[in-house]
Amino acid sequence: xxxxxxxxxxxxxxxxxxxxxxxxxxxxxxxxxxxxxxxxxxxxxxxxxxxxxxxxxxxxxxxxxxxxxxxxxxxxxxxxxxxxxxxxxxxxxxxxxxxxxxxxxxxxxxxxxxxxxxxxxxxxxxxxxxxxxxxxxxxxxxxxxxxxxxxxxxxxxxxxxxxxxxxxxxxxxxxxxxxxxxxxxxxxxxxxxxxxxxxxxxxxxxxxxxxxxxxxxxxxxxxxxxxxxxxxxxxxxxxxxxxxxxxxxxxxxxxxxxxxxxxxxxxxxxxxxxxxxxxxxxxxxxxxxxxxxxxxxxxxxxxxxxxxxxxxxxxxxxxxxxxxxxxxxxx
Amino acid sequence: xxxxxxxxxxxxxxxxxxxxxxxxxxxxxxxxxxxxxxxxxxxxxxxxxxxxxxxxxxxxxxxxxxxxxxxxxxxxxxxxxxxxxxxxxxxxxxxxxxxxxxxxxxxxxxxxxxxxxxxxxxxxxxxxxxxxxxxxxxxxxxxxxxxxxxxxxxxxxxxxxxxxxxxxxxxxxxxxxxxxxxxxxxxxxxxxxxxxxxxxxxxxxxxxxxxxxxxxxxxxxxxxxxxxxxxxxxxxxxxxxxxxxxxxxxxxxxxxxxxxxxxxxxxxxxxxxxxxxxxxxxxxxxxxxxxxx
Amino acid sequence: xxxxxxxxxxxxxxxxxxxxxxxxxxxxxxxxxxxxxxxxxxxxxxxxxxxxxxxxxxxxxxxxxxxxxxxxxxxxxxxxxxxxxxxxxxxxxxxxxxxxxxxxxxxxxxxxxxxxxxxxxxxxxxxxxxxxxxxxxxxxxxxxxxxxxxxxxxxxxxxxxxxxxxxxxxxxxxxxxxxxxxxxxxxxxxxxxxxxxxxxxxxxxxxxxxxxxxxxxxxxxxxxxxxxxxxxxxxxxxxxxxxxxxxxxxxxxxxxxxxxxxxxxxxxxxxxxxx
Numbered sequence: 001x002x003x004x005x006x007x008x009x010x011x012x013x014x015x016x017x018x019x020x021x022x023x024x025x026x027x028x029x030x031x032x033x034x035x036x037x038x039x040x041x042x043x044x045x046x047x048x049x050x051x052x053x054x055x056x057x058x059x060x061x062x063x064x065x066x067x068x069x070x071x072x073x074x075x076x077x078x079x080x081x082x083x084x085x086x087x088x089x090x091x092x093x094x095x096x097x098x099x100x101x102x103x104x105x106x107x108x109x110x111x112x113x114x115x116x117x118x119x120x121x122x123x124x125x126x127x128x129x130x131x132x133x134x135x136x137x138x139x140x141x142x143x144x145x146x147x148x149x150x151x152x153x154x155x156x157x158x159x160x161x162x163x164x165x166x167x168x169x170x171x172x173x174x175x176x177x178x179x180x181x182x183x184x185x186x187x188x189x190x191x192x193x194x195x196x197x198x199x200x201x202x203x204x205x206x207x208x209x210x211x212x213x214x215x216x217x218x219x220x221x222x223x224x225x226x227x228x229x230x231x232x233x234x235x236x237x238x239x240x241x242x243x244x245x246x247x248x249x250x251x252x253x254x255x256x257x258x259x260x261x262x263x264x265x266x267x268x269x270x271x272x273x274x275x276x277x278x279x280x281x282x283x284x285x286x287x288x289x290x291x292x293x294x295x296x297x298x299x300x301x302x303x304x305x306x307x308x309x310x311x312x313x314x315x316x317x318x319x320x321x322x323x324x325x326x327x328x329x330x331x
Numbered sequence: 332x333x334x335x336x337x338x339x340x341x342x343x344x345x346x347x348x349x350x351x352x353x354x355x356x357x358x359x360x361x362x363x364x365x366x367x368x369x370x371x372x373x374x375x376x377x378x379x380x381x382x383x384x385x386x387x388x389x390x391x392x393x394x395x396x397x398x399x400x401x402x403x404x405x406x407x408x409x410x411x412x413x414x415x416x417x418x419x420x421x422x423x424x425x426x427x428x429x430x431x432x433x434x435x436x437x438x439x440x441x442x443x444x445x446x447x448x449x450x451x452x453x454x455x456x457x458x459x460x461x462x463x464x465x466x467x468x469x470x471x472x473x474x475x476x477x478x479x480x481x482x483x484x485x486x487x488x489x490x491x492x493x494x495x496x497x498x499x500x501x502x503x504x505x506x507x508x509x510x511x512x513x514x515x516x517x518x519x520x521x522x523x524x525x526x527x528x529x530x531x532x533x534x535x536x537x538x539x540x541x542x543x544x545x546x547x548x549x550x551x552x553x554x555x556x557x558x559x560x561x562x563x564x565x566x567x568x569x570x571x572x573x574x575x576x577x578x579x580x581x582x583x584x585x586x587x588x589x590x591x592x593x594x595x596x597x598x599x600x601x602x603x604x605x606x607x608x609x610x611x612x613x614x615x616x617x618x619x620x621x622x623x624x
Numbered sequence: 625x626x627x628x629x630x631x632x633x634x635x636x637x638x639x640x641x642x643x644x645x646x647x648x649x650x651x652x653x654x655x656x657x658x659x660x661x662x663x664x665x666x667x668x669x670x671x672x673x674x675x676x677x678x679x680x681x682x683x684x685x686x687x688x689x690x691x692x693x694x695x696x697x698x699x700x701x702x703x704x705x706x707x708x709x710x711x712x713x714x715x716x717x718x719x720x721x722x723x724x725x726x727x728x729x730x731x732x733x734x735x736x737x738x739x740x741x742x743x744x745x746x747x748x749x750x751x752x753x754x755x756x757x758x759x760x761x762x763x764x765x766x767x768x769x770x771x772x773x774x775x776x777x778x779x780x781x782x783x784x785x786x787x788x789x790x791x792x793x794x795x796x797x798x799x800x801x802x803x804x805x806x807x808x809x810x811x812x813x814x815x816x817x818x819x820x821x822x823x824x825x826x827x828x829x830x831x832x833x834x835x836x837x838x839x840x841x842x843x844x845x846x847x848x849x850x851x852x853x854x855x856x857x858x859x860x861x862x863x864x865x866x867x868x869x870x871x872x873x874x875x876x877x878x879x880x881x882x883x884x885x886x887x888x889x890x891x892x893x894x895x896x897x898x899x
Contacts (some may be wrong), residue, residue, distance in 0.1 A: 064818075069892055069894070091722060091723060095722070103715035104714075105714075105716075107647060108643075120729075280686075366805075367807075374839060379816050381824070382679070385824065391678070426713055517658035520658065525663070527669050528668060532675050602789055
């Protein structure tokens with residue numbers, strides 16, 4: 001199937017525990033299921049996101065797609081090539097960058113490391129030089145081009161590894177938490193570059209995993225939420241948010257009042273109300289059966305003798321989507 | 332820091348060292364490593380002995396064999412402790428990336444090295460015992476050993492002082508490694524090589540050129556090896572070329588005394604150098620640097 | 625990726641992987657000490673053992689030859705096989721496997737990178753032996769010497785490529801297994817003594833099996849050429865054996881690399897650190 005950039009069909013990956021360890025419960029499973037029947041489709045030109053907590057299976061999936069790991073069962077294709085049977089043909093077309101990566105040679109400079117990893121893809125020297133200079137400028141690492149990697153900070157090293165992913169101009173690029181450990185400016189520059197890179201050439205595809213909801217929301221055309229090896233949802237960010245928010249939500253900030261007996265949960269038409277109190281204010285988050293009920297809520301507040309400091313409609317975030325699907329926060 | 336802090340660090344560091352050394356394979360492989368590697372090393376010297384004996388029509392004295400065999404078995408402890416402590420710095424800093432966390436923890440840094448070194452030394456002693464035991468299977472070795480001369484008391488004395496001596500040497504090397512990259516292991520190899528060459532490990536120091544013999548006599552390992560050999564196989568037989576060694580006329584007490592004095596000097600030097608090296612490494616940011624080579 | 629031939633890719637990847645070692649040699653001059661003075665020290669110790677035992681001069685020559693040849697063996701073990709272990713730990717191995725560069729090109733680069741240092745070490749040992757111990761190296765034929773040396777190196781590096789693949793599958797076990805392959809191999813290959821001594825003292829079976837390690841046949845053949853001492857088997861047989869081993873190891877190296885890479889991917893050991 002050549003019309004899809006990435007396709008997986010009931011992909012599974014299990015790991016065997018080598019031996020029972022001290023502290024294992026008597027009925028501890030001898031197998032750990034990292035991926036449990038993952039089926040995904042990513043179109044060419046898409047910036048596809050993978051969101052999930054630690055241990056969800058994101059990195060395992062990327063490792064299978066980048067030919068580093070064999071699936072236990074199921075199939076996967078990247079650019080129409082089977083990741084197992086056609087691994088050799090696939091490798092010239094892909095690249096991967098992992099967040100928090102420590103790869104590279106400390107004894108070599110940034111330029112030398114990028115040259116080395118360009119050469120193992122057969123890229124000519126002149127092209128490596130041109131792309132390296134461009135990428136280092138984008139990540140603001142040009143002044144460290146001739147510094148040894150062992151002298152770089154973690155964030156600078158991460159920037160270098162980010163550049164490595166683009167030197168080979170891959171058709172399908174896998175970014176596994178690429179902005180991990182980067183400062184705000186660098187992360188922003190990278191996100192801007194990633195969007196530009198995808199837009200420049202519609203045959204390019206990018207699969208991104210991230211912990212940062214805002215990043216996923218900003219960058220991804222579509223995203224899949226994965227937990228315990230299963231895909232729980234897969235859609236555009238907007239659609240995912242729409243599905244989650246059944247009821248319109250409003251946030252009210254009230255001035256603190258001693259002995260307040262206000263219970264907005266009892267107001268007719270309120271589906272759910274949550275109260276949070278701080279020394280300086282009281283905030284209410286109310287989910288309403290319909291938007292017009294807000295009038296009843298405001299009336300209840302004023303009749304209770306309390307003062308509204310602010311009132312705003314709350315749009316659902318990806319975090320809300322995540323919590324709804326996974327049942328707990330990401331971090 | 333309480334008095335028990337260093338002991339607590341020592342205890343868990345020794346446990347950690349043992350876990351690391353025994354973690355990599357199953358028991359069978361671990362025993363092979365403890366048997367095959369040291370025994371093969373000593374067996375090479377045995378084969379050299381027999382090759383020379385054959386080609387010289389038997390003119391090589393039989394007592395040469397237990398000399399080189401026991402020496403090289405004991406030398407295994409030297410290599411393990413000296414190399415071992417330098418390797419702890421490299422592996423913890425560059426492979427496990429844990430050295431910086433231990434440094435900033437309340438754990439006593441030097442006690443940590445001592446503990447890791449103890450695990451290495453335990454392996455070394457076990458290896459030496461196994462090597463010597465296997466050596467007794469060789470008829471010539473078995474026949475030429477004077478079993479009546481085995482002296483457990485002096486063996487314990489030399490082993491005890493020697494352990495402190497080797498630890499002090501190992502600490503000097505480990506301290507130097509704190510300020511060097513992975514390639515700095517040449518220093519440990521170099522020192523081990525110098526000891527091997529000059530301390531009478533595989534030949535008496537009388538074989539060395541006359542200008543090198545005083546250098547050999549200045550090394551504490553020379554006295555240690557002489558003491559270990561005597562405790563295990565007894566002194567050199569009368570009339571043997573081995574009795575011409577400058578240390579042959581020394582008593583055990585004199586040997587132990589000289590070893591103790593040189594060890595004391597080494598301990599002081601190691602402490603001073605260690606403090607200086609740690610400070611320097613901390614200033615230069617070397618404690619967490621990884622070169623990748 | 626621009627269109628390039630497999631040869632171009634092999635060359636570029638090997639060249640790239642040679643570079644870190646060359647850069648290291650240029651930037652850290654301490655290796656000069658490590659690769660010259662230290663080996664001379666340990667060789668001298670063993671040479672003195674033979675002098676002490678009043679063995680003929682050619683026995684000292686055998687110690688020197690053994691040390692020089694063993695340097696290549698160590699390069700094969702550590703610059704090829706062992707290096708892959710470090711590469712995995714530092715996260716570079718997965719980048720190599722993911723790249724289109726064949727693993728053989730990466731291993732070739734590693735071997736070439738280490739070869740320069742090994743050559744320096746071997747030359748230093750031989751030179752020191754000739755100067756300090758008055759050992760003469762006068763081969764029966766320089767062409768024969770070159771042939772035996774070349775065949776030994778080819779077979780040795782083919783074996784090294786096969787070894788390397790073990791590292792993809794095993795973890796630290798492989799590293800320690802390679803560690804184990806030092807002293808026992810030195811013993812079995814007669815590093816410091818004529819191979820026939822093993823037959824005399826132990827059993828002919830041991831050197832016979834050891835002949836399948838390229839170092840054994842290579843050193844025994846070199847001893848016959850350089851010192852005119854009797855070998856375990858005739859020289860012509862050893863040359864034939866080395867040629868056969870070269871072909872076999874190179875043939876299987878590529879296949880075992882592919883097979884073990886596949887197994888490593890199944891077991892997930894390519895990216896597991898500290899294993």
